Amino acid sequence: MTALVALPVLLPVLAAGLVLALSGRATAQRALTVAVLTAVLADAVVLLVRVERDGPVVMEVGGWPPPLGIVLVADLLAALLLVVAVLVALAVLLFAVGQGRGDPESTLAMPFHPSYLLLVAGLGLAFLAGDLFNLFVAFELMLAASYVLITLNAGRPRVRAGMTYVMTSLTSSLLFLTAVALVYAATGTVNLADLAGRTEGLPEGVRAALSLLLFVVFGIKAAVVPLHFWLPDSYPTAPAPITAVFAALLTKVGVYATVRVQTLLFPREDLWWTAAVVAVATMLLGLLGAVAQDDVNRLLSFTLVGHVGYMLLGLALFDVAGLAGTILYVVHHIIVQASLFLVAGLVVVATGTASLSRMERGGTDRVVPPGVGLLFAVAALSLAGIPPLSGFVAKFALLRAAVAHGGVGAYALAAAALLTSLLTLYAMVRVWRAAFTGSARRDPEERVGRRGPVGRSSSVLTVAATVCTVLAGLTVTVGAGPLADLSERAADALVHGDVYREAVLGGPR
Numbered sequence: 001m002t003a004l005v006a007l008p009v010l011l012p013v014l015a016a017g018l019v020l021a022l023s024g025r026a027t028a029q030r031a032l033t034v035a036v037l038t039a040v041l042a043d044a045v046v047l048l049v050r051v052e053r054d055g056p057v058v059m060e061v062g063g064w065p066p067p068l069g070i071v072l073v074a075d076l077l078a079a080l081l082l083v084v085a086v087l088v089a090l091a092v093l094l095f096a097v098g099q100g101r102g103d104p105e106s107t108l109a110m111p112f113h114p115s116y117l118l119l120v121a122g123l124g125l126a127f128l129a130g131d132l133f134n135l136f137v138a139f140e141l142m143l144a145a146s147y148v149l150i151t152l153n154a155g156r157p158r159v160r161a162g163m164t165y166v167m168t169s170l171t172s173s174l175l176f177l178t179a180v181a182l183v184y185a186a187t188g189t190v191n192l193a194d195l196a197g198r199t200e201g202l203p204e205g206v207r208a209a210l211s212l213l214l215f216v217v218f219g220i221k222a223a224v225v226p227l228h229f230w231l232p233d234s235y236p237t238a239p240a241p242i243t244a245v246f247a248a249l250l251t252k253v254g255v256y257a258t259v260r261v262q263t264l265l266f267p268r269e270d271l272w273w274t275a276a277v278v279a280v281a282t283m284l285l286g287l288l289g290a291v292a293q294d295d296v297n298r299l300l301s302f303t304l305v306g307h308v309g310y311m312l313l314g315l316a317l318f319d320v321a322g323l324a325g326t327i328l329y330v331v332h333h334i335i336v337q338a339s340l341f342l343v344a345g346l347v348v349v350a351t352g353t354a355s356l357s358r359m360e361r362g363g364t365d366r367v368v369p370p371g372v373g374l375l376f377a378v379a380a381l382s383l384a385g386i387p388p389l390s391g392f393v394a395k396f397a398l399l400r401a402a403v404a405h406g407g408v409g410a411y412a413l414a415a416a417a418l419l420t421s422l423l424t425l426y427a428m429v430r431v432w433r434a435a436f437t438g439s440a441r442r443d444p445e446e447r448v449g450r451r452g453p454v455g456r457s458s459s460v461l462t463v464a465a466t467v468c469t470v471l472a473g474l475t476v477t478v479g480a481g482p483l484a485d486l487s488e489r490a491a492d493a494l495v496h497g498d499v500y501r502e503a504v505l506g507g508p509r
Helices: 003-021 026-054 076-098 109-128 132-150 156-187 192-201 204-222 231-237 240-265 273-291 296-317 320-351 356-362 370-384 390-405 408-436 460-478 480-495 498-505
Strands: 057-060 071-074
Touching (some): 003 026, 003 057, 003 109, 026 109, 071 076, 071 498, 076 109, 076 240, 076 460, 109 132, 109 240, 156 192, 231 240, 231 296, 240 480, 273 408, 296 320, 320 370, 320 390, 320 460, 320 480, 356 408, 370 390, 370 408, 370 460, 390 460, 390 480
Antiparallel strands (some): 057 071
């Protein structure tokens, strides 16, 4: 059963090489990529069932025992997020295939599929890595693939945005490598389970400095305020499926790494004020930025930034209830954020513009199919936290945890979360009004797409993939009870890290 832990990394890497050998055979590339991600999803589901039943699964790579050897660890948190991440990655891949990203005539054909597979391999390694250095390798694998994806078939604006993304990512990587070196110098190990015991003996100043440095490193990757500046300028310029998978998954890996490292290496018994202040700033400034945007993709990018603050809210509380709310919110947000960007892609294809003001003046209700409006409404209302959708379930868990925790800081977090929900609803209403209830008059001078795709319909596969992501969000609502139970058990394991440490240092299970 330990081989199950390696397959989410191994299969996409091997398939990426095979896809390169199939260059020029678009149909074979598409079929192989879809088949491999389907197999990885099946493996992740089996792994989740195994972990939920019997506890963490540990694989000693090369037969070397920890802490000297490399280990891959699937506990309940890693297995749960792996399932959700691969599910969304598969749906976005189908959307991309529907848009013709693999056509032989397209410049996207050769690099898209191998880069996408390597991105998924990096995601899997990030969730399963049992030491800081391989977590760094996972981020580098994801970033190398994302450099290619974000600049595919790019013109000057996208190259400029891609440079911002690349330079920020390289800076974060340099800081991460520095942090790994400092941790090793202070403790003599980078194995997470081993570090959990060794960091307790460090001087308080050293512990605080290492904790803050790692928080900054992962904060850049998660796009928390004030380290978020790169995201709204980078993501909106990419094609819809690439933006969707980046927004849904890459920032969540940063959140996951923050939660994993802080709870395991630097446990706290009270409110973490640094995370609390950053959470409030991220929620409010992210959504204030969103309501000021005219471009639908930039608006969604700022909402992405704002809602990362919700995930930090639960971490700041640093108790089982707060971390359970964070886990539940990450699961919800991965699916809903992907849904919104995919729906936005359908709207832009139909209207020929991402500008809300031009949509409203152009009367896009004549060219956007009504079904697309329904898909947007479900995802948008869930993001805003309207009951009984998944966003409400996740936000209620976080608010209940904040109230139960008590204290000025926790109440401030709850108040910021409520205000952010209202701002989110306002931002979503702006998009709805412009894209789906615009003026019936079409000004010829404002007709953006006279030489573009105005009125063009999306393929059946792109619509089907979008429907699947929206339905996945509804499934989270229907299964809120079991999912909340899984989240609470995963959070309990984070707060009480003995099970993780014993599973890794005690050998394979």
